[in-house]
Amino acid sequence: MTSAKIAVIGGDGIGPEVTAEALKALTAVAGPDTFEFVDYDLGAERWQRTGEVLPDSVLGELKSVDAIVLGAVGAAPGSKAIPSGLLERGLLLKLRFAFDHAVNLRPSKLYPGVPTPLAPHIVEGRNVDFVVVREGTEGLYCGNGGSVRTGTPQELATEVSVNTAYGVERVIRDAYRRAQSRRGHLTLLHKHNVLVNAGSLWNRIFTEVGREFPDVETKYLHIDAAMIALVVDPAQFDVIVTDNLFGDIVTDLAAAVTGGIGLAASANINPTGEFPSMFEPVHGSAPDIAGKGIADPTAAISSMALLLDHLGKPELAKKIDDAVTADITARGADKFSTTEIGDRIAGRL
Amino acid sequence: MTSAKIAVIGGDGIGPEVTAEALKALTAVAGPDTFEFVDYDLGAERWQRTGEVLPDSVLGELKSVDAIVLGAVGAAPGSKAIPSGLLERGLLLKLRFAFDHAVNLRPSKLYPGVPTPLAPHIVEGRNVDFVVVREGTEGLYCGNGGSVRTGTPQELATEVSVNTAYGVERVIRDAYRRAQSRRGHLTLLHKHNVLVNAGSLWNRIFTEVGREFPDVETKYLHIDAAMIALVVDPAQFDVIVTDNLFGDIVTDLAAAVTGGIGLAASANINPTGEFPSMFEPVHGSAPDIAGKGIADPTAAISSMALLLDHLGKPELAKKIDDAVTADITARGADKFSTTEIGDRIAGRL
Ligand SMILES: CC(C)[C@H](C(=O)O)[C@@H](O)C(=O)O
Numbered sequence: 001m002t003s004a005k006i007a008v009i010g011g012d013g014i015g016p017e018v019t020a021e022a023l024k025a026l027t028a029v030a031g032p033d034t035f036e037f038v039d040y041d042l043g044a045e046r047w048q049r050t051g052e053v054l055p056d057s058v059l060g061e062l063k064s065v066d067a068i069v070l071g072a073v074g075a076a077p078g079s080k081a082i083p084s085g086l087l088e089r090g091l092l093l094k095l096r097f098a099f100d101h102a103v104n105l106r107p108s109k110l111y112p113g114v115p116t117p118l119a120p121h122i123v124e125g126r127n128v129d130f131v132v133v134r135e136g137t138e139g140l141y142c143g144n145g146g147s148v149r150t151g152t153p154q155e156l157a158t159e160v161s162v163n164t165a166y167g168v169e170r171v172i173r174d175a176y177r178r179a180q181s182r183r184g185h186l187t188l189l190h191k192h193n194v195l196v197n198a199g200s201l202w203n204r205i206f207t208e209v210g211r212e213f214p215d216v217e218t219k220y221l222h223i224d225a226a227m228i229a230l231v232v233d234p235a236q237f238d239v240i241v242t243d244n245l246f247g248d249i250v251t252d253l254a255a256a257v258t259g260g261i262g263l264a265a266s267a268n269i270n271p272t273g274e275f276p277s278m279f280e281p282v283h284g285s286a287p288d289i290a291g292k293g294i295a296d297p298t299a300a301i302s303s304m305a306l307l308l309d310h311l312g313k314p315e316l317a318k319k320i321d322d323a324v325t326a327d328i329t330a331r332g333a334d335k336f337s338t339t340e341i342g343d344r345i346a347g348r349l
Numbered sequence: 350m351t352s353a354k355i356a357v358i359g360g361d362g363i364g365p366e367v368t369a370e371a372l373k374a375l376t377a378v379a380g381p382d383t384f385e386f387v388d389y390d391l392g393a394e395r396w397q398r399t400g401e402v403l404p405d406s407v408l409g410e411l412k413s414v415d416a417i418v419l420g421a422v423g424a425a426p427g428s429k430a431i432p433s434g435l436l437e438r439g440l441l442l443k444l445r446f447a448f449d450h451a452v453n454l455r456p457s458k459l460y461p462g463v464p465t466p467l468a469p470h471i472v473e474g475r476n477v478d479f480v481v482v483r484e485g486t487e488g489l490y491c492g493n494g495g496s497v498r499t500g501t502p503q504e505l506a507t508e509v510s511v512n513t514a515y516g517v518e519r520v521i522r523d524a525y526r527r528a529q530s531r532r533g534h535l536t537l538l539h540k541h542n543v544l545v546n547a548g549s550l551w552n553r554i555f556t557e558v559g560r561e562f563p564d565v566e567t568k569y570l571h572i573d574a575a576m577i578a579l580v581v582d583p584a585q586f587d588v589i590v591t592d593n594l595f596g597d598i599v600t601d602l603a604a605a606v607t608g609g610i611g612l613a614a615s616a617n618i619n620p621t622g623e624f625p626s627m628f629e630p631v632h633g634s635a636p637d638i639a640g641k642g643i644a645d646p647t648a649a650i651s652s653m654a655l656l657l658d659h660l661g662k663p664e665l666a667k668k669i670d671d672a673v674t675a676d677i678t679a680r681g682a683d684k685f686s687t688t689e690i691g692d693r694i695a696g697r698l
């Protein structure tokens with residue numbers, strides 16, 4: 001196996017802690033010579049020290065790696081030290097946009113024995129196992145907005161959701177393919193009764209591309225109705241496709257109902273392979289628990305399975321998935337430290 | 350008590366069925382002469398018959414009533430007979446905007462014995478009782494968007510969220526007042542790390558108005574984090590304030606975790622009293638169960654308590670609330686028909 005170059009951005013808060021465990025699993029499953037890890041010191045600390053968020057030179061270097069592993073980025077909400085959104089937009093979203101991460105993949109699976117906030121009658125005997133395919137390069141995340149008379153009683157602030165047929169089509173096609181190779185069911189989430197322009201575009205492409213996948217059964221749900229569906233009958237979903245903001249919202253709920261954000265992995269995929277894809281847990285930097293060694297690294301470790309899959313090593317991906325599943329089941333409701341969980345999973349590889 | 354004029358728009362699907370029970374409760378609590386009900390035939394059926402959604406003459410008439418009772422509006426998602434969003438935007442949202450319904454009030458309360466999709470360890474012994482104050486006249490609901498090269502592979506579709514200091518301030522002030530008269534806690538939901546322009550405006554006004562309410566404790570949550578909070582610890586909330594779209598999303602989840610959309614009432618309030626306010630259940634027209642007599646009218650009936658409160662009759666509002674609470678508790682998980690529930694509650698008034 002040739003060595004692949006992996007850029008590692010531990011980032012802020014619990015990011016570096018969980019990332020260390022993710023790399024431990026990666027090395028355990030693939031051997032010491034498969035991956036070359038290159039650390040990048042980016043995030044709140046670097047910004048406070050140097051005023052730099054993501055220098056162009058670093059962006060240029062990152063462009064040539066095989067994949068990026070990211071921990072978490074972002075200051076505590078309400079923090080006065082770092083302007084709101086600076087790191088999220090300057091680093092995390094910058095990478096997603098610069099490297100054209102059109103497909104933001106977020107699997108959710110409720111493992112046996114894992115505590116869930118849902119009642120037994122909702123989940124018992126049901127197979128809660130679905131994937132959200134979130135669009136990653138458009139929508140309200142474009143940074144297309146502004147304000148006038150800012151800071152005055154006459155302020156007007158706008159945010160623009162930008163949707164193109166090109167962007168919508170590639171993510172919808174990706175979602176159909178995934179549905180085809182899973183249980184053959186795809187749900188589109190939107191709000192086309194209010195957002196009629198974007199909604200018509202999403203609807204049209206969903207129908208058009210669907211003709212190429214006659215074996216995939218489809219369904220449409222308004223985003224508000226999806227909130228209800230996810231808590232009263234999450235087992236109904238196989239693959240969900242939606243836009244950037246709805247995807248952000250729905251994947252946190254999906255994570256919560258399937259055992260928590262500590263277990264939710266994600267991949268930001270560049271579909272053409274022109275740029276490196278990026279793998280990160282869904283959770284944020286969680287400054288409140290940073291440095292305590294109690295962050296759950298499972299999501300970061302599971303993200304490595306998505307990385308291995310993407311780099312053409314599905315057998316190794318499966319090994320990580322199996323080790324994670326076995327360990328989650330064995331852990332039950334017991335609590336372990338960050339390194340304990342990392343060691344337990346690495347020990348199974 | 351002088352007679353107040355109430356416009357009644359039963360609307361589509363289960364709308365007329367649940368509205369009949371709401372009026373039954375209103376008459377039972379206030380006597381036969383307190384309200385004059387005027388029926389308005391609006392909705393899918395009228396549009397199909399006449400091509401009219403909301404004629405200007407009707408809008409003009411509605412302007413002079415004391416309050417509007419609305420059932421539900423909208424065709425089945427995916428219906429080919431009625432263009433997507435036509436009724437929602439042409440009737441429901443048209444009324445909210447024309448009558449400047451700035452404050453969309455949506456209480457959520459988990460009554461003892463009511464089935465919830467949440468696990469016992471989340472809700473047992475906890476007081477889940479909060480109100481969402483949703484902005485009703487701005488945001489992504491303005492209809493400010495469009496598309497070019499529509500229907501082609503080069504289509505571009507946009508949706509614009511419009512936020513003004515004026516609009517944000519009045520709803521935030523309303524929310525602070527409500528928090529002050531409840532348990533003194535107010536949570537702002539937004540996504541200011543991504544939607545920095547609108548987010549800054551909401552944040553700024555939230556802080557500024559907060560200075561007038563030093564006794565109200567405040568908190569900020571990103572909308573995605575709020576999804577988690579609502580299923581793992583809903584008892585933490587007292588009053589939530591948020592924008593139009595986030596409010597739409599969060600209130601369906603709130604309804605789901607507190608016993609379902611069949612119980613969720615709402616008020617669309619015009620703060621100055623210049624225009625009539627409108628009272629409606631949160632649920633939609635539910636075409637799949639329309640005509641079967643099985644729709645739960647509780648939300649529509651509870652909305653009448655909000656109407657009575659708004660019309661300055663808090664004692665009568667309380668009677669409805671008490672009757673609804675007693676009946677929900679007595680019903681437990683048993684199923685009753687629409688009219689049975691209406692009769693049971695009216696019988697307690
Ligand atoms: C940190 C934030 C910008 C990000 C997002 O909104 O996409 C996060 O919530 C996520 O879901 O990856």
Ligand SMILES: CC(C)[C@H](C(=O)O)[C@@H](O)C(=O)O
Nearest residue numbers: 193194224423437441597631
């Ligand atoms: C029917 C629809 C336009 C409406 C909304 O989005 O506001 C509904 O979902 C609601 O919450 O009242």
